[in-house]
Amino acid sequence: MKKSLSSFITILIIMMVIVGCSSSTTEPTNDSNEGDSNTSSTDSNSGMPDRPFVYVAQQVVGSVDPAKHTDETELIAVLNTYDPLVYPKVKEGSMEPGSHIAETWEVSEDGKTYTFKLTEGVTFQSGNPLTAKDVVYSIQRMMAIKQGFSWLWSGVLNPDNVVAKDDYTVEFTLDSAYAPFVSTLTQLFIVDSETLKANQADGEFGDNGDYGQKYLEEKVAGSGPYTLEKWERGSQLTFAKYDNYFKGWSEGQIEEFQMKIITEQATVKTMLVSGEADMVHQWLTVDTYKEFASTEGIKVQEDPSVQLYHLPINTQKAPTDDVNVRKAISYAFDYTIATEQIMNGAVQAQGPVPVLVPGHNDQVTVYNKDIEKAKEYLAQSKYAGQELEVEFMYLSENPFQRQIAQLLQSNLAEIGITVKLNGGPWTQITETTAKVETTPHIASISDTLKYPHVDSHTFGIYHPSAHGSYRSSAWYDDAATTELLETARKSTVVEEQMENYQEAQALIVENAPSVYVANPNHRIAFQDYVEGYNYVGLLGYDLGFYNLTVK
Structure with a gap:
């Protein structure tokens, strides 16, 4: 079993190395040849302005509840405020699941039982410690609500068969072998069970009430690198550094950022070119990225996509x-x-x-x-x-x-x-x-x-x-x-x-x-003082702002 899984992971690594090697940012050019799309601008050396980092997204965030997110902008909000059980190896340019909240794991020979050892010392933004009981609560909550990515485990996992063996060991026993199981856990974000239980409203889930759904309509209960400071529905979300994030902080990392929802392409272009925005989304026209690439101080990164x-x-x-x-x-x-x-x-x-x-x-x-x-x-x-x-x-x-x-x-x-x-x-x-x-x-x-x-x-x-x-x-x-x-x-x-x-x-x-x-190819544009951007092809994971730095 371990050998088969290892073979598949090896294939994944090779594939993502190809993707990583194919991505590029180069010097500005006025060449409009469609075959030469690997372009970017020269450095302006202006540096990051004294304001929150601004990312421009194109679609409204409907939910920040990690049991309900489904699309890119929702995942960006969730990814930056919660931690998944496993995290793709973004800094290595790979989508392979790597250690995160789960430090290590073992799989039984029949492929049905997965035992995870959790990272110790992780705290939620409330100050509560993240333990195995929170992992159990999170998967049971997600499967009970039956929204978002809960279908990933429907028919293969009875939530009652997820057990905290001790404070930092959790065991999943599947109904049958499930090939992509570890990969799916990039979508299992861990919630603070104590906070949600203390704030649950009446609901259809017995002793769990509404499972904290009403509370999470406006707030977060995560352990992620950023807190949600303000949510102006339909227009902007503001995030700030969680000082006690378990992975620590280094100089140059983004400590505060805003995700602005702008649907007009002309406005998005103006914001990046004028310096009002630091990074803009992937959904603009190809010609727009070509214009960005010939603009001093702006980089365009293009990668083969999955x-x-x-x-x-x-x-x-x-x-x-x-x-x-x-x-x-x-x-x-x-x-x-x-x-x-x-x-x-x-x-x-x-x-x-x-x-x-x-x-x-x-x-x-x-x-x-x-x-x-x-x-x-x-x-x-x-x-x-x-x-x-x-x-x-x-x-x-x-x-x-x-x-x-x-x-x-x-x-x-x-x-x-x-x-x-x-x-x-x-x-x-x-x-x-x-x-x-x-x-x-x-x-x-x-x-x-x-x-x-x-x-x-x-x-x-x-x-x-x-x-x-x-x-x-x-x-x-x-x-x-x-x-x-x-x-x-x-x-x-x-x-x-x-x-x-x-x-x-x-x-x-x-x-x-x-x-x-x-x-299609994946394209994204950002100011030249932004560093550390890696596209690995997995929904939203290139926009974990903790992984970026500014100079």
Whole structure:
């Protein structure tokens, strides 16, 4: 068992070394050649202004409760105020899970029992010590609330089988072997059980009341490097250094930062160029990053990503409940324009798993624009001869998604399908895709690895237990796929795991529940006095501000 796990971790390390070696920041250039995108500015030597560090995000934070977070901005808030049980090796440029709150761990030969030794001396921001009982409470709370990433352990872990053996030893006994288990624990953030119990309201969870949900609507109960000082909903969150953070503090680390929510691209550009912001998010247009790269004092870092950009198709709503309609849509879409023009040379996706992720199946069917083939599939559908209209929902404040919306509308018009465009904010997309009946026919989703394993983009999107999230807005439910994914998870031999995950990928693509558009490059821009930034491909983990320094 240990040998199999070690083999898989080795593959992960190699993959992330490739990613790390491929990232770069270079001197400024006015060369607009799209093939030369590794650019940045020269140092301005101006230094960090005397104010809190400012990071500009593009979507509203809906929750700072670590049992409820689902997307990048929410994870940033949680990651900086709480500690996960294990932490990816960001400083080494790897997404491999490493020691953190869990100092060491052992796995039984049958792959079912995991015993974690915890780091001693960790305190919550309340001053309470972090012990094994807090780990037990955190996983039980998360699985009881059944939101956020709780689906990671649904069906494989009975929360009653998580036991504190002593103050600093916790044991998880799984129902069956579960291949990505340690990797999933990057999403288990530990809460202060004493604080939540002291502040719980009446609720549906017996002696645990509401499990402190009302309290965590405004406050945090974590041990992370920063305290949440102020939350101006919809506009800004302010964080300050937790003096007694267990990893200590060094000169140059960020002691106070603000996360400002700005949806207008022009405003974001102005803030970074003028020096009002220190770092801005990854969701701007490629041309904007090119402008930043030619601006003195600004760096642009570009890395190959393990992100999937795709258009999930609702498989439970007419007319996209017919696989022939879904294949027609997949063949009508112009991937070349999308990847080369709109996304500036992104790699076309080959199914649901990004090409850099170990376990990716490079033998899956890859759809390309073929109008005649699209028309043939449409003619084979049960809706042949009918006038068809589908709704496409996309993020209206995202410039490239607006372009994708126009492209899809134009492409489907070529095969006689009318596309009703519905742009909206991120909150509308997450709320709408929570129920099958309100989910649009097609949505626009960027999906970064949520935990460092191929399981994230297979089981995490296409197993029925994942339904109810924007990630699974295809509402895919195929018995053969489900069986393959469950078998893969239970295998203790990496080779067997990968065989089942890859077979599942082929079957998923054959059922066409998404238009698999691209694995885009990851770009981020920041002032040249910011140091220590590492992109490892795992959702939000590049924005743990404790890992950054300013000069």
